Structure formats: C-alpha cells, structure tokens
Amino acid sequence: xxxxxxxxxxxxxxxxxxxxxxxxxxxxxxxxxxxxxxxxxxxxxxxxxxxxxxxxxxxxxxxxxxxxxxxxxxxxxxxxxxxxxxxxxxxxxxxxxxxxxxxxxxxxxxxxxxxxxxxxxxxxxxxxxxxxxxxxxxxxxxxxxxxxxxxx
Numbered sequence: 312x313x314x315x316x317x318x319x320x321x322x323x324x325x326x327x328x329x330x331x332x333x334x335x336x337x338x339x340x341x342x343x344x345x346x347x348x349x350x351x352x353x354x355x356x357x358x359x360x361x362x363x364x365x366x367x368x369x370x371x372x373x374x375x376x377x378x379x380x381x382x383x384x385x386x387x388x389x390x391x392x393x394x395x396x397x398x399x400x401x402x403x404x405x406x407x408x409x410x411x412x413x414x415x416x417x418x419x420x421x422x423x424x425x426x427x428x429x430x431x432x433x434x435x436x437x438x439x440x441x442x443x444x445x446x447x448x449x450x451x452x453x454x455x456x457x458x459x460x461x462x463x
Contacts (some may be wrong), residue, residue: 343404343432344450351378351448353438358423358446361397362387362413370399372409374448381428405429411438428453437454 352376364370364384372380384399385408389395393415401407401444404427423446428435436448 340431340433340453342434343407343429344434344436347450348377349450351375351436353448355423355446357423358438359421360413361399361409361411362395364397372399376450380404382409404430407432407435413455417432426451 315453334409349368350360351374357372360370360372364387365453366387367382368384370382370384378399380399381403382399384400385400387395387397391456394412395417396410397410398411401409404410407427409425409427411423414424415424416422422440423438425438427448430453433452435451437451438448440446
C-alpha cells in the first residue's frame with residue numbers, strides 16, 4: 312500500500328511540476344533590451360532635457376554611445392513645487408514608456424527617479440543613483456516590478 316501511495320504522490324508531483332513549467336513558458340514575454348547592457352550611464356544634463364520639453368515634442372536622450380532613447384513627450388506635469396513628472400513614448404522600442412520624475416530636495420539639489428517599461432516585454436530599465444552619485448539605467452525584469460491587476 313505504501314508503494315502505491317508513494318507512486319501516486321510521485322505522479323502527482325510530476326504532473327504539478329510539468330503543468331507549472333508549461334504555464335510559465337508558454338506565456339513567456341520576449342526581451343526588448345536584450346542587445347543592450349545591464350547598466351547604462353546617464354548624465355544629469357541629459358536627464359534634465361526631459362523637463363524642458365513640451366508635450367507632443369520629440370526628444371532624443373543620448374545616454375551612451377550604444378543607447379539612444381528617442382520618442383514623444385506624452386506628459387510633462389509639475390505636481391508640486393518640488394516634483395515634476397514626464398513621460399516619453401518611444402516607437403523605436405515598441406512604444407515603451409520612460410516615466411521620469413525630478414525631485415527638488417530641501418537643500419535645492421535635484422534627484423531623478425524613473426523607469427523604462429513596456430508591459431508586453433520581459434525587461435526594462437530602472438533609473439538609480441550609484442554610490443558615486445552617478446545615475447544609471449539598471450536592467451530589470453518587468454514582472455518583478457509591475458503588479459498585474461485583474462478585474463472580476
């Protein structure tokens with residue numbers, strides 16, 4: 312009897328593992344930025360250009376020799392005295408959106424945060440400051456940072 316139960320349990324585990332694996336791979340998203348490095352240096356001067364651009368203007372952000380993000384500014388809003396947020400939609404990256412915010416700190420310094428994301432793709436970038444105070448776009452897995460909302 313123990314052998315039968317062990318056999319059934321083994322088959323059940325194999326069935327669950329196979330189903331889980333097949334569900335995970337059939338809906339796999341393609342990578343949008345597979346030809347680009349994991350880290351891309353961004354100058355503050357280039358980031359600041361976003362906030363001078365008006366809505367519906369085309370902007371080219373040349374972050375490095377091998378990464379140009381070009382697109383149309385879809386919004387540029389001052390939300391508070393110390394916060395401005397803009398979005399750029401790029402047809403060159405399958406309509407990926409670069410959402411970026413500029414924060415004016417209490418000491419009048421400026422900080423930037425943002426992400427480049429397309430929900431149809433597996434990868435994107437997050438804008439972060441490193442230990443040496445340099446901004447970098449760091450490659451991310453979008454499913455790790457985007458919550459999928461379902462309506463019932």
